[in-house]
Amino acid sequence: MNRGAAITISGCGKTFADGTRALSPLDLDVRAGETLVLLGPSGCGKTTLLRLIAGLEAPDAGGHIRFDGADVTTLPIEKRNVGMVFQSYALFPNMSVIDNVAYGLRVRGMAQAARRAQAAGVLEMMRIDALAQRRIDQLSGGQRQRVALARALAVEPRVILLDEPLTALDAALREHLRGEIDALLKRLAITAIYVTHDQAEALALGDRIVVMRNGAIAQVGTPRDVYFRPADDFVADFVGVTNRLTGSVADGRFETASGFVPLPPDLTSPAAAPAGQGAARLLFRPEAARLASPADATLVFEVVQVEFQGARQKVTLKDPAGTRILVEAPADGTLAPGTAVGLILDPARISLA
Amino acid sequence: MNRGAAITISGCGKTFADGTRALSPLDLDVRAGETLVLLGPSGCGKTTLLRLIAGLEAPDAGGHIRFDGADVTTLPIEKRNVGMVFQSYALFPNMSVIDNVAYGLRVRGMAQAARRAQAAGVLEMMRIDALAQRRIDQLSGGQRQRVALARALAVEPRVILLDEPLTALDAALREHLRGEIDALLKRLAITAIYVTHDQAEALALGDRIVVMRNGAIAQVGTPRDVYFRPADDFVADFVGVTNRLTGSVADGRFETASGFVPLPPDLTSPAAAPAGQGAARLLFRPEAARLASPADATLVFEVVQVEFQGARQKVTLKDPAGTRILVEAPADGTLAPGTAVGLILDPARISLA
């Protein structure tokens, strides 16, 4: 299979006929062969951007889309050679599995025998060759998903576009197929653009993630960039849980209602800190905290709720000011709501804002 | 509010008119005031069991259901005084929120003013009093969920039955409401039976969990029982991920393709081990394992796939025999597929089978 095209989007906005401004003009480069995830809350314009790239919508005047440098802005979808996987799968109910997969080859005029053979190959690669003769309504959700992917890949597209392809499945299956798709996209090294509003999916799958908000790009970066160095509060909250304590910085310590946190030198240096002294917010992810006995810790909280999760437990704490935070603890210790507990933060994983 | 009834189910099977055997005759005791979760894969009979308890279905001949000792087997649902929360909520679209909540009081003949007052009290408890006059279609999914719960609680039922009450919501909201329901049920100390196929929900909410399979009970126990001492492979796999290595036990060690595991004395004692010596399987949960450099470990695996999850990463490993296992690792280290990695198991959290 071909390696996939690089895509250059420049100045592409989208205003719908009814006046809805779904996308503000934006620029985005997609590298050949990478898996780019568009992540954001509902209505932020992910699907719209995907449809612009597919050629199902035209950008507002001034926008341009290039595949490997060639301008495709006015090319209709059927000429762009893109594979698409829809949330609803959009499999043709009037055709068998193999006919679905072979359809793209059929409209390209390939002879029956040849296209069947090629489609059978794709089915085999997806490990669904046993289903070839089934009707679509005889397939489970996960099987449909695979057929949709097979159909999109059968025409050896330059780019594959996936719009929330796993949303219709239940949690366990979603996690399983997420791994499969990841492996497949990495193996094929095809350019893939993957839309989701599920941060776990985005973190797991993306070579890079585009976090979107209100029709604009909030951040572009690798999953680690986005998780560990969020560009703003919006990204921080949308990708993972962020705890915030309010207080003040003084003498290399962060003072708050539940106690204090000694700050590492890099946070107190005048260059790093937004406010080297005075009122500030301390930010940390749940996994940066560890529970301890109140005596061993400089922060003391009250346990509000404990949720057993098997591998660990999720503990909600509150400080005397009522601020709630969420941390994780190993599943072995039992914690009763109402008791006091100490909290130790990993200095390498806290930040001030 | 009353403390809730104890429920005794004895010899209750269910065969549908079309011959489907949804439940084999089973016995189950529900303690007054406890939250019992029915957990199991789709089609295992959870809903059927719940509907038997509700009085929406009659058990096959020979089955009996008792509420606080009184036989209610032939009592129709409207006489059982049970509250129900449906997956689809089943709110009456022709009534406002408050009328929905007051409906149970209305059919009991309570005067308009009195029932409104009582319903308003329940709405307040659920912190949705501001919505009292809304139409149902003006509510979000989470709000509907709360109204459904309020409606079921307003009649002060002896038992509250919930059939996958959170399935219709998206992941974030589901997690949030799960906590709320947990707190509420604990506070009211009402007998609650909660159906779900989501193990995280079951572990978080249940005082006890009934794991079901094919119309029969596979295990009944506390969340910790079920997670840490699963009755069989089915339960172990359904509740959390279980890794299995095949090998043999000899001289207090478990020998397998990827190396060996020193066994703690309790596992090798003739009393504990199913096979103190000879062929055996080693079982452990992902969180019982820790990655290390190959030099520091007695087990060495090859990295197959790494899924970044923000707080941590999920790593798929395989041993020379091709057996795959799943472990977790902190998100900071980067692991490349194909490299060798050592694995250290927590001796307290492994078992042999």
Next chain:
Amino acid sequence: ADAICYNCPPEWADWGSMLKAIKADTGIDVPQDNKNSGQSLTQILAEKASPVADVAYLGVTFGIKAKDAGVTQPYEPKGFAEIPAGLKDKDGNWFTIHSGTLGLFVNKDALGGTPVPACWADLLKPEYKGLVGYLDPTSAFVGYVGAVAVNGAMGGSLDDFKPGIEYFKKLQANQPIVPKQTSYARVVSGEIPILFDYDFNAYRARYSDMGHFEFVIPCEGSVVVPYVMTLVKGAPHPEAAKKVLDYVLSDKGQTMWAKAYLRPARDIKLPPEVASRFLPAADYARAKPVDYAKMEAAQKAFSEAYLNAVK
């Protein structure tokens, strides 16, 4: 309603005015009814066990049929004796109340310049293509009367319908319109410019509707057809029914028919302004009565022959 008449349509033979007059003079309320003779007889037959109708107004052959089917009862209203023999059942199971003459009812405006035809034969000419209509002879009584008239004019008899059927076969070349129901309105509107129809319809159009209408008694001759009434056997309101039958044969009733351009059954004196509206007697001389019993008997065979021959 005090009495039910089957086939008393307000727009036919001016039954509308007659029913009003009956109501005014006798106090008997008879609702209008738009069945045709065939439909009426069928209904009466279907309702034989417990009749709805008290009286029925029928084309003569249907009167004969009704009697044969045993759904009538004898009644001789006042004036029965004055009806000429041949135009009544001897026991009074049916009797003529008025008669009409079949001819061509022509809407001159709708002819578009084509001359008014004078003979049956004229209608076969190509210039009449699309202008001619006749009621389906197998389903409407008027249609059958037309067939009998044409057949007679072409030299046939009630024993021999060949000439008539030949005529209809030829007429098909002119693509006639063949409705199954009375089509007075369609002539008036110009939809059917020439229709085989009764004189009274044509006169009514001529003297009370706007436009230019004529009635033609074709040169080859035609037939006169009596319309009869009968008292239904087991009539639910026999007394009122008898009063209605008396009324239509009374002087007043007969005069009213004449005002509606129908020949009264009794020989009463016509008001001059009415008499002057009819075609001259010389024209009427070409229209003859036939043996109505025989006409009835021949109908079924004719229908079969017609249906098989004319397509």
Next chain:
Amino acid sequence: MHSADRLARMFLLPLFLFVAAFFLLPMVRLVGVAGSGPNGMAEYLAILTNPRHFATLVATLLLSAAVTAATLAIGTVVALFLARNRFFGRPLLVSLLTLPLAFPGVVVGFMVILLAGRQGLLAGLSMGLGLGRWVFAYSMAGLFAGYVYFSLPRVLVTLMAAVEKLDPALEEAARSLGAGRTQVLRDVTLPGIAPALMASGAIAFATAMGAFGTAFTLATRIDVLAMTIYTEFTLNANFATAAALSIALGLITWVVLALARNLAGSGVAAAG
């Protein structure tokens, strides 16, 4: 829910009684009458053995088939157009097109006369253009026009709903695979609305088979079954033949509807 079962039985009782008394029993009578004529049970075969009746049956079937085909063809084009385009005046157009939905057959017949009678609009138009007088109201063509008039709104309602329900992603998927317009229409759109085509086609066919009002109003030498039944019954008082023909007509219509429903899933009669 035993108590609810009892209520359900109570609620069904009036329906049972009504249907038994006013449908089943009369139909049994009808079947009896059909067999009680001079020809006995052979009357049922009359529709096949009497050449005139058989010819009428064939004509009726052909007419109904033609009406169905024409209505579906027009309906598909219009439904696709209306469902896919949003423009000023569209709601009005949709309303106008579906307005004649419940015009009874007699009115439809009258509309045909106004359209294609001697004094009709088409006659006026063609005379004005010097093409002679177009008159077809009183022929099979008139009945054809009438039935199309009658069926088009029904078919449109069903087809428009079907096109709107069609997942647009299906067509987009086909295009993403490289299919052009006609290919998308042939491979995705038409198969997608096939059940609706079946369903509404069956309705059009059934109505054309049994409709009487239009034929009655045009009332000329159009030989269709409904007219024959009417003539046999009201003019010839031939109850047995009329009943036998009615039963035959009812059976044929019902079989067509049942077949279509099996092929297209339920909801066939819904447009009724």
Next chain:
Amino acid sequence: MKPHRLTFAFQLGVTLLACAFLMVPAGASILAGFTVNYFRGVSSGLTLKWIGEVLALYSDTILLSIAIALGTLGVTLLIGVPAAWALARRPSRLTRLVEEVVTLPVAIPGLALALALILAYGGIREFRMSPLFILTGHVLYTLPFMLRAVMAVLAAVDVRTLEEGAASLGASPLQRFFHVVVPNARGGILAGALMVVTLSIGEFNLTWMLHTPLTKTLPVGLADSYASMRLEIASAYTLVFFVMIVPLLVALQLFGRTVEGTAK
């Protein structure tokens, strides 16, 4: 997808032609109803005379049609709504059969139905002569439409679960029917009701056979007027019919849309 220019033009053309085909004769009929002499054209002047004549001649048919339509509506509501619930509640082979039998009158030509009714009940004179006879026919013909409209909505809004919800709160079956089923089937009931009234007012096939001189309905009068009246009177009568039925049809359209909306 944006349609191709030629395709667009073709589709637009067909649509407009279809619309003209449906609307122009209706327009002509309305115009004729107001024209002094249609044969001579509008130039002969406009008048309300024909409408007046129609009202004088046929007002009883109009009133009877309205009465029968309302009566039919009443009976279909009384029989149909409870039965629809009972049938929709537990779909089984039996309920399928019942549905099939009940909907059969739609498939069987009206002529045959009327014939059967006359043969079976024509002998009972009081019944035969009263409007109830026609009403019976109309109920037979419209009942399936009511049943289907209500059953469709019941299936769409999952009334079964709503009922279970009400039952869990202590409501008896009858309370559930009136508090939950009927209010939530409102859309279907209303759509069915409009359909029933529209169909009843326009019903001809059955009525033509069933009517007696005392029980003439509007369409029967219409057929009479088409056959025996001037075109202008027939047109004026048609106009009266339009005035009665078009608002119903418009309501049906508006309503059908909202019902579909809730069903989604």
